[in-house]
Amino acid sequence: xxxxxxxxxxxxxxxxxxxxxxxxxxxxxxxxxxxxxxxxxxxxxxxxxxxxxxxxxxxxxxxxxxxxxxxxxxxxxxxxxxxxxxxxxxxxxxxxxxxxxxxxxxxxxxxxxxxxxxxxxxxxxxxxxxxxxxxxxxxxxxxxxxxxxxxxxxxxxxxxxxxxxxxxxxxxxxxxxxxxxxxxxxxxxxxxxxxxxxxxxxxxxxxxxxxxxxxxxxxxxxxxxxxxxxxxxxxxxxxxxxxxxxxxxxxxxxxxxxxxxxxxxxxxxxxxxxxxxxxxxxxxxxxxxxxxxxxxxxxxxxxxxxxxxxxxxxxxxxxxxxxxxxxxxxxxxxxxxxxxxxxxxxxxxxxxxxxxxxxxxxxxxxxxxxxxxxxxxxxxxxxxxxxxxxxxxxxxxxxxxxxxxxxxxxxxxxxxxxxxxxxxxxxxxxxxxxxxxxxxxxxxxxxxxxxxxxxxxxxxxxxxxxxxxxxxxxxxxxxxxxxxxxxxxxxxxxxxxxxxxxxxxxxxxxx
Numbered sequence: 236x237x238x239x240x241x242x243x244x245x246x247x248x249x250x251x252x253x254x255x256x257x258x259x260x261x262x263x264x265x266x267x268x269x270x271x272x273x274x275x276x277x278x279x280x281x282x283x284x285x286x287x288x289x290x291x292x293x294x295x296x297x298x299x300x301x302x303x304x305x306x307x308x309x310x311x312x313x314x315x316x317x318x319x320x321x322x323x324x325x326x327x328x329x330x331x332x333x334x335x336x337x338x339x340x341x342x343x344x345x346x347x348x349x350x351x352x353x354x355x356x357x358x359x360x361x362x363x364x365x366x367x368x369x370x371x372x373x374x375x376x377x378x379x380x381x382x383x384x385x386x387x388x389x390x391x392x393x394x395x396x397x398x399x400x401x402x403x404x405x406x407x408x409x410x411x412x413x414x415x416x417x418x419x420x421x422x423x424x425x426x427x428x429x430x431x432x433x434x435x436x437x438x439x440x441x442x443x444x445x446x447x448x449x450x451x452x453x454x455x456x457x458x459x460x461x462x463x464x465x466x467x468x469x470x471x472x473x474x475x476x477x478x479x480x481x482x483x484x485x486x487x488x489x490x491x492x493x494x495x496x497x498x499x500x501x502x503x504x505x506x507x508x509x510x511x512x513x514x515x516x517x518x519x520x521x522x523x524x525x526x527x528x529x530x531x532x533x534x535x536x537x538x539x540x541x542x543x544x545x546x547x548x549x550x551x552x553x554x555x556x557x558x559x560x561x562x563x564x565x566x567x568x569x570x571x572x573x574x575x576x577x578x579x580x581x582x583x584x585x586x587x588x589x590x591x592x593x594x595x596x597x598x599x600x601x602x603x604x605x606x607x608x609x610x611x612x613x614x615x616x617x618x619x620x621x622x623x624x625x626x627x628x629x630x631x632x633x634x635x636x637x638x639x640x641x642x643x644x645x646x647x648x649x650x651x652x653x654x655x656x657x658x659x660x661x662x663x664x665x666x667x668x669x670x671x672x673x674x675x676x677x678x679x680x681x682x683x684x685x686x687x688x689x690x691x692x693x694x695x696x697x698x699x700x701x702x703x704x705x706x707x708x709x710x711x712x713x714x715x716x717x718x719x720x721x722x723x724x725x726x727x728x729x730x731x732x733x734x735x736x737x738x739x740x741x742x743x744x745x746x
Contacts, residue, residue, distance in 0.1 A: 237326045237594065238319070239271035239400075239413040242432055243307075244349060249432040251408040257314070258331040265346040266305045267353070268319065268327075271413045272597045273298045274725060281305045282318045296321075298414070301357065302428075304350045306343060309333045357424040365419070365445075369452035372423040375430040383426075383453070384574060387440040387481045388461030388497075390620040394596050395461050395567040396439045402575050402589040408434045417441040419449060435578060440484060442477075450486030457577060458485050459570050460496040463503055464620040465652055478503050485511045490518040495573045497566055498523030498533045522577075524569035536569025543590070545572045554583050556590045562600055563593070564624065598725055600628055603732060606739030608708065609637070610732050611715035614724040617646040622660045625717045629667040637712035641668040642700060642727065644718020645675035653677060665689070669711065672703055675722060697727040701734055708738060 242249040244267055245260040252258075252266075266281065273296055280293045290308060309315045311333045319327040360368055376383050386396040393415055400411030410433035412425055417439040426436050440446065463478045478500075485494055485507075492513065496503055504523070513519040523533030535546040543556040545568060556568065568590060575586055595601060598615025609632075613625045632639050641664055649656055657677045664671055670688040673681055674695050682691045692699055704714060714731060718724030 237271060237321070238268050240269040240410050240429055240433075241319070241327055242267050242429075243331065246345070251404075251432050252327065252329055253404070254328060256329050258329065260331055260333055262309075262311065262333045263345045264307045264309065264331070264333065265349065266303070266307055266317075266319070267349070268303045268305070269413055270296055270300055270303065270321070273300065273414070274597070275729065277322045279303055280320045280323075281307075282320065283308065284316045284318070285310070285313055302350075302353060304346050304353075306346055307331065353428055356428055360423050360427045361420045366448065366452055368423050369419065369449060372426050373453050375427055376436065379430055379434065381430070381433060382435045382456040382578065384435065384437045384457040384459065385440050385449075385455040385484050386437065386459040386461070386570075387442075387446075387484060388459075389464045389477060389481075390618055391461045391564045391567050392439055393615075394563060394599055395459060395570050396437055397596050398563065398567050398571040398590070398593055399459070399574050400437045401593050402571050402580075402586060403435055403437065403578060405585060405589050406580065407578065408432055409437060410435070411437045412439050415439060415441075418443070419445050419453075422449075423453070437574075442480060446480055446483040447486060450484040450488075452487075454487040454489060455484060455492065456489055457493045457495065457574055458488065459574065460494065460503065461570065462497050462564075462566055462620060463500060465618060465649060465656060475502055475506065478506050479510065482506055482511055485513060485519070488513045488519050492519045493522055493573075493577050494519055495522045495524060495570050498525045498531060499527070522573045524566055524573060526565045526569070534569050534573055536565045536572065538565050543568050545569060545586075547572070547576070550576070552583050554587050556587050558591060558593075562595055562602075563590075598720070600624065605732055605735040606742075608711070608735055608739075609713045610728060610735070611713060612725065612728040612732075614644065614716045614718045614722075614728055615720050617644065617717055617719045617722075618649075619646070619656050619659070622646065622656075622717065623663070625715070626660075626663045626667050629664070629713075629715055632713045632715070633667065633669070638710065639668045639713045639715060640670045640672070640704070640707055640711040642672045642674065642704070642714070642716045642718075642724060643678075644716075644722035644724035645677040647719040647721060668715070670707065672700070674700065674718065674724065695723070695727070697723060697730040700724075700727040701730050704731055705734065708735065 241252045243252055243258055245264040247261050276295055276297050278293050279296045280291055283290045314330055314332050316330045318325055386392050400409055403409040410429035418441055422438050460481055463474055507514055525531055525533045525535045526537055537544055543558055545554040580586060598612055601612040603610045629639050629641060643664055672690045674692050676693060716724050716728035
């Protein structure tokens with residue numbers, strides 16, 4: 236859990252917050268925070284400390300929360316340290332001082348007005364006719380002289396979007412799209428609501444017929460295409476067609492724009508050269524990201540042992556980034572580097588520091604140690620490519636001497652490829668885990684004649700999965716969960732984490 240965007244607002248306007256910075260504001264002042272990745276209800280706390288005294292406010296947030304508006308009760312000329320936490324875990328720290336008396340204007344009414352305006356702006360832009368909604372949003376970006384970065388693809392687009400935003404926010408005011416709010420009305424409202432402070436917008440774009448209109452009317456300055464693979468292939472089983480749909484976002488890119496793409500996919504490169512008008516006209520430059528030590532031209536991003544490497548021949552830069560194996564796809568690191576470089580990043584050490592401190596994205600190979608057990612939650616989404624990464628993580632755990640129990644849910648939206656892809660997934664999982672729980676009708680063929688240590692549940696609830704796993708605690712070191720979000724496996728992983736917390740707390744309690 237974390238915040239997508241956080242700004243301080245006083246009567247002079249908004250200021251984007253950077254962690255551990257100090258801000259001098261004109262009273263009255265409040266915090267506006269946009270949460271992301273709220274899969275369940277959580278508590279959001281703002282703690283204000285001054286000379287040993289603590290003032291704390293707490294509220295409950297859900298996935299429907301657009302933004303949090305919190306009064307900042309600060310006496311003039313006194314420095315106050317502020318900590319924001321979600322479910323008790325710190326997500327942001329900074330400090331501030333007020334320069335004049337807060338009594339001049341009511342903080343409460345000022346905050347209420349801003350909150351009403353924020354929600355009203357969102358509803359205003361979404362109520363416009365579709366084409367006008369897009370053109371009005373592009374106008375807001377142009378009026379500020381800001382840049383729009385679209386991130387799309389089949390695999391890894393949310394992780395890539397989050398990483399790009401994390402890297403850029405260190406040296407420019409950067410607004411990123413919340414969670415996976417990636418349809419046109421969500422994209423437009425998020426841009427418009429943050430247009431008063433952001434100089435770059437990093438937005439994830441979902442698959443759909445709307446991509447052509449967005450490419451023409453809300454054209455990006457930078458387009459990032461992550462790996463095109465077998466995800467959402469119930470819409471189109473042909474990868475070339477999928478690539479064409481994604482590349483519709485490049486229809487009217489600005490002169491001098493950049494398309495960053497997976498250079499290992501030759502069919503994507505052919506479509507870009509043959510069918511994307513700005514490229515054919517010479518208005519757009521291409522940046523190829525290579526995930527191996529290839530001799531091809533482009534930025535190379537690859538993993539070697541426990542580190543990432545980024546090699547950029549054009550600027551003779553080599554970056555070595557320490558990061559646990561499996562946590563971030565190399566293509567995401569390469570794309571983040573390319574965007575950072577294009578938007579003015581120069582100090583390689585700054586990029587390395589940003590990637591090294593990136594906390595990852597919930598539900599994407601998220602690793603949580605609970606007592607003597609590690610839980611790997613990779614169940615936000617599932618497709619053949621991410622399933623392969625999941626299996627690689629299992630192999631790494633077993634090679635470290637851990638006993639692994641894997642819970643594997645279905646991959647959705649695969650269309651005609653479903654049976655074949657699930658069969659491959661089971662074959663690989665059997666080799667990389669000590670026990671395997673298969674959940675969903677896609678695995679029905681393994682219901683009978685199961686090998687030892689393989690279990691099957693046709694339509695399990697989180698409580699069904701918990702009941703199956705409870706007896707296994709103590710026999711396994713790692714419990715790993717994989718499946719599309721709609722299958723409920725993500726919720727099962729969260730439920731299991733809570734069970735483990737209670738289980739080990741009871742064990743460790745004094746008798």
